[in-house]
Each structure stands twice: as structure tokens, then as C-alpha cells.
Amino acid sequence: KLFHGYKKLYTQQDRTLTETDSLLSCCSKKLKVNINVPLKAEQRQEQDQTHKTVEEDRKLLIQAAIVRIMKMRKMSKHQPLLAEVIAQLSHRFKPRVPVIKKCIDILIEKEYLERVDGQKDTYSYLA
Numbered sequence: 001k002l003f004h005g006y007k008k009l010y011t012q013q014d015r016t017l018t019e020t021d022s023l024l025s026c027c028s029k030k031l032k033v034n035i036n037v038p039l040k041a042e043q044r045q046e047q048d049q050t051h052k053t054v055e056e057d058r059k060l061l062i063q064a065a066i067v068r069i070m071k072m073r074k075m076s077k078h079q080p081l082l083a084e085v086i087a088q089l090s091h092r093f094k095p096r097v098p099v100i101k102k103c104i105d106i107l108i109e110k111e112y113l114e115r116v117d118g119q120k121d122t123y124s125y126l127a
Contacts, residue, residue, distance in 0.1 A: 058093060058095065058099070059099065059102075059103055059106075061089060061092065062085060062089065062095055062099060062103040063103045063106065063107055065085050065089055066100075066103060066104060066107055066113070067107065067112055068088075069081060069084050069085065069088070070112070070123065070124075070125035071125060071127075073125070075116065075122060075123070075124045075125070076122070076123055077121055077122050077123075078121040078122070079121075081123065082097060082100055085100055086100075104123070108123075111126055112125070112126060113125060113126065114126055
């Protein structure tokens with residue numbers, strides 16, 4: 001017998017258990033092992049994978065915003081383009097300037113944009 005209601009029922013070596021006592025304190029002296037420890041490494045890997053996919057998705061959103069802006073403007077200087085990309089995407093996330101610059105370079109490589117000759121901070125849209 002262990003506990004039955006709120007009464008004292010179990011006695012072990014002149015000790016009476018009450019409802020506030022823990023059953024493990026008198027019944028087992030074995031070492032407790034936390035079996036959830038390996039999950040933390042798996043969670044870390046899962047978090048890293050999730051962060052990578054989120055970053056890739058964000059890069060695609062930034063590239064799409066740049067292309068939309070450049071389709072409307074046809075030509076744009078660097079600072080106004082950055083400002084408009086940040087304004088368009090600020091309701092979803094806060095894009096960082098170095099990531100936007102990388103996306104502009106990717107779009108130049110893909111031949112969506114080109115730098116205007118003689119003006120290194122001006123881009124034009126290629127259709």
C-alpha cells in the first residue's frame with residue numbers, strides 16, 4: 001500500500017509517509033538519468049537547417065522585390081533602391097543591407113540588372 005486519499009498508510013522504518021512526501025524519496029535510491037539530452041543536439045541541427053532555409057527564402061523575396069522595383073523604375077541609383085527594398089519588405093522582415101547588396105550582385109550575374117557605364121552606383125533593368 002502506498003497512498004489512499006489523504007491518510008497516513010505506509011510506514012517504513014519508523015517513518016510515516018504523508019500526502020506531501022514524494023514517492024521517489026523513499027522507494028528508490030538509484031541514479032536518475034535524463035534521456036532527453038540527445039534531443040538537444042538534434043534540435044540544434046534542426047534549428048540550423050530551419051535558419052538556412054529561412055535565409056534562402058528571404059534572399060528570393062529580396063530578389064523579387066528588386067526586380068519589381070526595377071521593372072517600374074527602369075533605372076535607379078543604389079541608395080533609393082535599397083530604401084525602397086527595405087520599405088517593401090519591412091512588413092515581412094527587416095532585410096539587412098549586405099544581403100540586399102549580395103542579391104543585387106546575383107541579379108547582375110543572372111543578367112536581370114546591369115550597372116550603367118560611367119556611374120557605378122546606378123543600375124538599369126534588362127528585360
